[in-house]
Amino acid sequence: ALGSLCIFAMDQCCKEYFQKKRDCDAGVDISTSSQTCDSATESAKSCCEECGRGKEVGWSRGEAGCEAGDRGTAAEDVLAGSAFEQCCKNAAREGKEKEDREGQSHPATNKNTKPKTAAKPATGSAVASLCEEYAPNELCAHHCIPVPGSYKCECNPGYMLMADGRNCKEVVKNRCKPKNPCQHKCNDNGVEVKCSCRRGYQLMADGKSCEDIDECKLDPPVCLPSTQCYNIQGSYKCIPKKNNNQEKGQCPSGFIRNVKNNVCDDINECTQPN
Structure with a gap:
């Protein structure tokens, strides 16, 4: 029993740790993409803020300052x-790579020229250059906006900023509601509104109205030759045709009139003389 309890406790601890690990990774992603932790959940905010602090140290001091130190065992x-x-x-690596690229683009002509240090976090008036230093859509999916000490992302009209603070998604509105622009059925696929009609109707030239289909005029015919087609709204009916002989009081071929009850009896041809 004690062994089972220990296994259960270990399982719970592992589940809790990996949940916290997922939350922490989400916080790191937010800090990496948006430079702010405003959109981070409470469980992810600590890692988001520590990631931001780590970026500042890496930019200013390089990998030499990246030792986290003793923070506890929790x-x-x-x-x-x-x-x-x-x-x-x-x-720190990004700063080093940037320094190397700048050194290759602008080689020093003076032996005494000091090497450039890793880029520091943008602050104040330097924020504008942070948005300009990166390729379009590298920091933000749509627009990079300088703010004091950092930057923020904004989206084009009709889009909203996602939780990562960088990407944008279209604001989806169902244009079929609350007022249906179609006479029958309406479908909004996010790009355009398409109207369709119920069975037995067809869409008219205006793309919204529906008119009845006269199935009796279709080719091939919808009814059997022995029936008459009658069109009704949204459908049709096949009515058996009346026999002219019956209308005149005569029996059809193969039958003989029974004068006692005025009905047509089947003729048994096997009993008839040749």
Whole structure:
């Protein structure tokens, strides 16, 4: 019984840790893409903020300052320290790569020229250049807007910013409601509104109205030759044709009139003389 209890406790601990790990990874993603933690949930905010602090250290001091140090043994502390180190090292590498690219584009002509240091986080008036330094849509899916100490992303009209603070999604509205622009059926696929008609009707030239289909005029015919077609709204009926002989009081071929009850009896041809 004690062994089962221990296994159950270990299982619960593992589940809780991996849930916290997923939340922490989400916080790191938000910090990496948006530079702010406003959209992060409470469980992800700690890792998001530590990632932001790590980026600042990586930009200003390089990988030498990326040691998280002793933060405790709780899962939250360990994950926050890991987020700091990960983002710090990534920022330091990006700063080094940028420095190398700039050195190749503008080689120093003076031996005494000091090497450039890793880029520091943009603040104040330097924010505008942060949006300009990156390729279009690299920081933000639509528009990069400078703000004091950072930047923010904005979307085109008809779109809204997603939880990651970077990407945009279209604001979907069902244009079939509350007022249906179609006479019968309406479908909004997000791009255009399409009207359709119920069975037995066809769409008119205006793309909205419906008119009855006269099935009796279709080719091939919808009714059997022995029936008469009658069109009704949205449908049709096949009515058996009346026999002219019956209308005149005569029996059809193969039958003989029974004068006693005035009905047509079947003729038994086997009893008839040749």
